[in-house]
Amino acid sequence: MATLCEDLAMAVFTRPGLHKVAVLVRHGVIPLELGSVHQVFGRARSPRGGRLYEVVTCAVEPGEVRTDADFPIAVAHGPEALAEADTVVVPASHEAEATEATGVLASELREALEEIRPGARIASICTGAFVLAAAGLLDGRRATTHWMSADSFRALYPRVRLDADVLYVDEGTVLTSAGEAAGLDLCLHMVRADHGSAVANEVARRTVVPPHRDGGQAQFIRRPVPEPRVSSTATARAWALAHLDRPLTLRELARQESMSVRTFTRRFREEVGMTPLRWLTRQRLEHARHLLEETDLPVERVAADCGFGTAASLRQHFHAALGVSPRAYRRTFRARDDGEPDDGADGAAA
Template identity: 50%
Template sequence: MTHTLPDMTTVALALTEGMLHFELALACEVFGSGPPAPARSWYDLRICGPGGAGAGRFRLEPDDGLDGLVTAHTVIVPGWADIDRDPPGALVDAVRAAHEAGARVASLCTGAFVLAAAGLLDGRRATTHWAHTRELAARHPRVTVDPDVLYVDEGGILTSAGKAAAMDLCLHLVRRDHGAATANALARRLVVPPHRDGGQAQYVTAPVPAPGDHPLAGVLSWAVEHLDRPLTVDDLARRAGLSSRHLTRHFRAVTGTTPLQWLLTQRIRYAQELLESTDDTVDTVAATTGMGTATTLRRHFQRTVGVPPDTYRRTFRTRPASVPGARQVEHAVHERHRQ
C-alpha cells in the first residue's frame, strides 16, 4: 500500500535506548507542535518504543511499542549514538515492517545505519553525518553514500546528514506535505532557514543565506526583492561592488552555486509561493517572478519541481483527498526525486 500525500498524517518516532537526544527533540518539535498558518491540518505524532528509552538524561514515555510503527504513514528514525555495534534487531525489524506496510521512512543523522541494516537503502542514494559516511559505505556496499548533501529524498525513503541537517529534512517533509508557504511559516516560528544551501542535489530551491560578514550579504537580499526584473550577473556585480569574476567566486563560496542558477532557484521558490497563495494566472506569476513568459516558467518549473505549475497549484492550494490526479502528482514528484 502506498499512501497518497493528503493521507500522510500519522508520524511515528522510532525510539530505542541510545538515541541522540537532539534529533529526538527536533522531530518532536516539528511534528508534535501545533500547525503554523496557513496549514489546515497537521500531524498526529506517536512515539513508539520501549518505556523510558532515550539518551543520557533525556527520556521519553512512548505511546506504543515498536510494533506501532507498522500503522504509521511516516516513520522517523533519529540518530543513535553507538554506530560501532549493529542496531537493535527489534528496531530494524519494526522499521522494515513499517516500510513493507507502505510507510514513508526517514532517518535523521546516524539513523541511516538502521535503515541500511533493514535493507531499505540498498540500491539507493543516502547520506548520514559526514564523520560516518565512509563507515556507512564500507558496512553497506549496496548503498550509494553521498557525503556532500544535507539530505537525500528517494521518494519513500529519506536520509539526512548530521545534527542541524535533520531540521532541513523535517522541513522538507513538511514542504512536500503542506507546501512551501507552510514550511516557511514553520521555519520562521522555529527561527531557522526554510532551506539551506550546501551542495545538496534536492529538487527544492534555496533561500537567501543568513546575513553575515561576507560580500554578498546585501546583494542577495536586494536580488530577492527585485526578482521581477531581468537581473544579470553584471547587475548583481554592480550592486555588490565587485567584478563579475569576483562575484561568481563569492557566490560559489557563499551559496554553493552560480549567480544565474541561484537566481533561477529563487524565482522558482517565489513562483511556488504565488501558486499556493494567490489566484494569479501563470502568465502573471511568470512576470512577477522575472521568468518573462508562461512558457519559460513552465519549462523551468517542470524541470525543477517535477510537475507543471497548474498541477502544483491544484495539489498544494486545496489539498483535498479527492483531487483528481493527486496520486499522479505525488508519483511524479517522487520520480523526480529518484532521478
Template identity: 55%
Template sequence: MRNNRAMSAGPHRIAVLALHQVVGLDLGTPSQVFSTARAADGTPFYDVRVCTPGGRPVRSTAGFQVVPDHGLELLDTAETVIVPGIHDGTALTAGTVEPEVTEALRAAYERGARIMSICTGAFVLAAAGLLDGRRATTHWAYAERFRRLHDRVDLDPGVLFIAEDRVLTSAGVAAGIDLCLHVIRLDHGSEVANRAARRCVMPPWRDGGQAQYIEQPVPKATDTSTAGAREWARQRLHEPIALRDLAEQARMSVRTFTRRFRSETGLSPAQWLLQQRTDHARLLLETTDLTVDQIAHRCGFGTTAALRQQLHQRIGVTPSTYRRTFHPRPELVES
C-alpha cells in the first residue's frame, strides 16, 4: 500500500549509495526511473541524489569515475536509500563492508528509512546485517556465493525482486527497474507507475522471475511461443479462460503449452492469469467509477468475494481500502 513517507511535504528524498566498482547501469537506474514519476501538473514526486563514503570519487564498472556531490551524511535525511550493484570489494569477497557504511545504513533503517538494493547491492545490505532473517534476492549468478557468505539470509534467486517491510532487494540489471517501478506503484498507485514505465519504454510489470533467464533467454514471439496466447487472454480477462483454450490459441497440446509457458514466464498458466486479473482490477479500482462488483466481473473473478480474497492475499487489503488510497476521488465512488 501507499507509503506514508511518500506523502510528506516536498519530493520524497532518495539517496543512492555508490561504492567501489559500482555497476554503471544500476547506478543510473534510480534517477532515471524515479524522475519520470510526476504529478499531473509535472511536479516531481522524488528527489534522487548520489553519495559515496566521504564524498570521494569511486570507479564504476563502465570505465568512468563517479564524482558525487554528497557523502554518507546524505543518508541522515534520506527517506529511501538505494545500494546499486558492485563487481568488486570486500562485500563480494568476504561478506564485509566498511564500518562507516554499516553504521550509516543501519542508522537510516532504524530511523524509518526504506532500504533497497539492486543486483549485488544485496551483498552490501547483508554485510551490514540488514537482511538477517529476511527473504532477499540478488543476481542468480551470485546466488551460491551469497549463500556461502550469508547463511542467515533466506535467499530466493528465482524472483525479480522481494519487498519485505522496509527492506527491498532485486535481481540483476533490468530487475532494478522493475523494483523502482514497484516502489512508485506502492507510493503513488498503478496509474503513475504505468506512466513512468511508458516513459522508460518498459512494461509496468514483467511476467515471471529470474528462473526464465538462468538457462536461456526469453524466447522471441514466434510460432513456438506462448506470447500470442498471453495477449489473447489479456484481451478476454472478463471471460472464463481454460488451459485448453490457451493451448489451442498457441496451437499446442496442453502438456507442451504448459511446459513452454512456464519456461517463458516462470509461472504456471493459472498463476499468470490470476496475476493479470488482479493487476487489471487494481487499475480499474484506481481509474474508474465502476463498483467493486462490476470490477470483479470485468476482471473474470465472478464475485466480489473472489476479488476481495485475491487482493487481500496479494497486497493485504480489501478492494474498498485500496480504492480509498489510490482513487483520486474515492468519496464519489460507490464501493
C-alpha cells in the first residue's frame, strides 16, 4: 500500500473528456451517501449546458450489494472502474464486517484500492474515512469522520490528525467528510474546486441545498456535563442552574456549600472534571441552545436569560464553542425562520 500512498500524493491531473468519478460501495452502504455523489456530480454542467462528470458505481465484486435500508442495489462495475477514475469516493458501511467495525482492511478491498491510478483524487463520506485510514492514506494528514465514531477512530489510527468538529477536510488529493449530509458539502466543494463557485452554486440550487453550510459538526454534538456519583458541590451547581441569568461569582458558589473559594474550587474540579467557571459557561451555552431551538425569544433576550449579558457576548461564546452565530444555529435547528433581525455577521465578536 506504500506505493498507493506515494501515488496519491502526486498532484491531480486532468485527462481529456469528462472527469470520471467512481463510487466504491460495500455491503451496508447508506443510500443517501451513494445518491449524494450521483446527485452533485451528475448535475454539474458547463456554462453551455454540457456534462462535466461521468459517475459510475463499483464494488469489489459486481452484482447485488446490500444497503442499510430494506432494498439492495445492483452494481454493474468491479474494481476496474477505479483504474479509470479521476476521483474515487468511498461511502460508509453499517455492516458488522466492515472496516469501520473491525479496523481491518479486507484483502479484496485492499486489492481494489490498489487499482486506483496515480494522481487520482480519493474522498470518503462519513465513516468511509476508516477505509482510507486502514489503507494508510491518512497517516500524518488531517482528516474527519462522523463525530460519534471519533473516539474509535483515534484509538485505531493515532497517526491521523483527526478533527471531528468540521464538516470536511481537504488535503489535496485526499479528502474526508463527516456525517451523511456532509458528503453533499464535500462533493459541492470538489465541484467548486474543479469548476468554480458558479457551477457549484447552480448544482446546489438544483439540489435545493445551501452551497455552503456555516460551522461544523460541533453544533450537532450534545455535551452534557457528567454528574459525579458522590458530590459535595451538588447544592451549588443546582443553585447556579436556577440563577443562570445572573452574574455568578466563585464566592457565591462556594457560599452555597459553606466552603472557602479555594476548597470549593478544588473539590469542584475533583468531582466535575473542570473549573467552576468553565462548567458555568458550558451550562449557559446548553441553555442558550435550548432557547434558540425551542423558543422565539430574540437573541438579546436569550443572551440575558443565559447570563451572557449581551448578544455580542453570546455570539463570541457561540463562535468559540460551535463555530456558528446564534442566528445561524437557530436557522439550522428551528423548523422556521421567525423573521428576527440578524444578530450580526458570523465573524462578529464582542
